[in-house]
Amino acid sequence: MKSPTLQDRLQELPRSLASPSPDRRPLLADAPNPWLRALPYAVAAILVVTLLPIDIVVLTGSYGLDGYPAAVLSLAQTVPLLLAVRRPLPAWWIIAAATAATAAVTVGSPAGAGPWPWPAATLVGYLFLLAALALRESGQALLAVWLVTAFGTVGAAAAFEQRAGGAPAVAVVLGGATLLLGWSLRGRGEARRRLAEQEQISEAERGLRTLLEERTRIARELHDVVAHHMSVITVQADSAPYRLTGLPPEAAAEFATIAAAARSSLGEMRRLLGVLRSEQHGDPDRTPQPGVRDLGGLVETVAQAGVSAELTVGAEVEALLPLPDAVDLSVYRIVQEALANVVRHAPGAAAWISLAAEDGALRITVVNAAADGVVGGGGGGGGAAVEAAEGTGHGLVGMRERVRLLDGRLDTGALPEGGFRVAAVLPVTAPGESTP
Template sequence: MNDTTQTQGTLRSEARIARGALHRLRQDLFVDAFAFRPMPPLEDAKVSRWLAWLPERLRHWMRWLPHLAVGFFSMCVFLAMLTSGSGHGALTGILITGFSGLVAAGPMLTLFRPVGAYWLSLAAFVMSVFAYAGDSSPFASIFGASAAVTFGTHLAVMVLVVLRTRPRLAIEMWLVTFALSAVLTALLGKDPGDLTSAGVFCGVVLVSAAAVRAWREERRQVVETQTVTAEERSRRTLLEERALIARELHDVVAHHMSVIAIQAEAAPYRVENTPPELATSFATIRENAVAALTELRRILGVVRSADPDAFAEGDPEAPQPTLATLDSLLDSVRSAGLNVEAVVTGAPRPLPQGVELSAYRIVQEGLSNALRHSPGAEARVEISYVLGGLGVRIVNGRPSRLAKPSPGAGHGVLGMRERVQMLGGEMTADHTEDGGFEVAAFIPVGSAAGEAATGGQQA
């Protein structure tokens, strides 16, 4: 009883597998078989990588190289068919020309309707099988001589279809083609001859084409995954950098709000007989400043909660660095082995704290990159106080030894650019002609901002 039940279950499983295979065969080869699926040209990046030595205009036309190759192959098939059937009368010549066009149309059709091209090529192959088997047929002399060309063209069509669609079509087309060939051979009562060896050869060719197609598809998916991963990593790094900037600028904003609160609280005591309305206004200003400070601390707590070790490398109570503390940064970098020179041009003047902090971080990140990626090189830091803003330039020379792999996502330039854009400035980062690297940024500073910075420091 158990053996019978197990046998019935096995048969049902096999029946389901067979139905599934037939369903896939129907979906792949019969449903929308002649649907219009044009083959796109090659991507410009691939053409530029393979044929970089060609002129740009010629590289643009090389995108259609696969289409031209298929067209050339179809023309060769057509001429070969005409040559193999030459030397007959006018009616025979017309038939040969028509059949040659039918065979040669198969490869060309793969560029637009790949599955339909298979059926068209299969029809031409079946006609050649009938002609080859029917020795007494009047068409044997017309089509029989070109049977080898027809078979080779049909195999080429199946390979092109596999490369254009999906790998499993290789097995499906192979089964349909050689099952039909075996049936026709049996119905015509002919010796199968080399049918088995031809089937094995075609199977090897189609499986190889399917492997190439599967490899290309896997490679495309890997590239897409790497692209998405890189974009996600850049987005995450950008968010982390913005959170870091928000934590740093909190101290800057909190300082100004504290000054406002203290000045508003002390203002009524500096004037004798302060009107009640003025005292109320100052009290309101102080209350709003204190409320703003409370909200800033609450927001900063939310930002810090996502990164509890944000200040693991430094004291969270320490003041934010400015350009006045740049010498200590340079000394630290020199002690790490980087020979760095600092040049300040223009008349140093007080700048907004946000500008000073961003300029300091840009120099810090630029020198860190030089330490990591250009060991043994010399670096130069230029701070330019110019009319309307601040210029920062960090340039290092060629490394004197091989750089060791360094941890991290490698998005330091992204963070620097985010800081500069936040302040409305511009930044460039690129390799120099001598093999080094240069970071140049300009941060605009208006006159109002400069006056505010001066007033804040005096307060």
């Protein structure tokens, strides 16, 4: 697509004066403070109340106009300032026409009567109007307004040089400066607003990425759990005809079908795991997945980071061991993340971990005291992974995902006396399974 030329842009200028902004909200409508939103109305009202009588007095007393024409022109130059709060470009058309008419009827006034073609009161109101335009209209419209103002003022000064004096140059310079300053402030405000919106979007994307990373990690870990069971099924189905004598051919064929299906499923899971593993984890981790029996080692590890942790495992939990693999792994990871948060956010604080079983569910509770100078304990989630307790760095996000996976419950929050509490309840039997 061909970019517009200078001639095309110049042809657009007149059309921009006939196309006001579709935004009809008051100026500063997005300001956070109510007094800022009311400021344009207040300034416009003060200008109208102040400039209207001054303009009438100046036009009648200094420029020699009769009372009725002076009042009509003064009203046309001041009252539209109220309209400028919402529709500055239509207000400009009215005030510009009234200013031109005033200049035409006062051109014969004595040179000492006052500045011409811009009486002082008219210029003050016009500058407010230009500021309103700069905050609302497009750059093309602002350029067109300034060109009309400059050419009209310079043309009148050139035609009536003896009457004009130095007032036209002041009006043109002040008008251009007002438009430029207002346009710059508007651009800065829009840039800050867009930056704030982008920060919100980035924060949401970071949260989603964290969630997806944690789900991918859980999927990789659960692959090992499921793959173990699928391998057992494959071996048992393959060896059944040799272990069980007298099997009918139909049963042997059924076992062969089961073994083939299990091998196929295991292969699909391995291919899925290859997709889930990132490039930085090129070699598969063949370390056995940790569980409840490894919590003692985890407590010793975080002690090296300055966190004194005490582990209590109820006798009823010992009776349930071994737990289902998914539950066993999730218990370890939840405790690991909770202790990693203590190391990050409450270094040096004491922590207590307790495991209890009740009503077919396992209750995990991790409580930490508030460290010196740390308010609220270790409740936050993000940050870099802590060497002493190698969590995922996703904190509460990872805990919630693991609890959701097992149809459990998670309760976290700061304690009134300081510190933080993490409590999770996991069904010992995952949904759809039977107790082993």
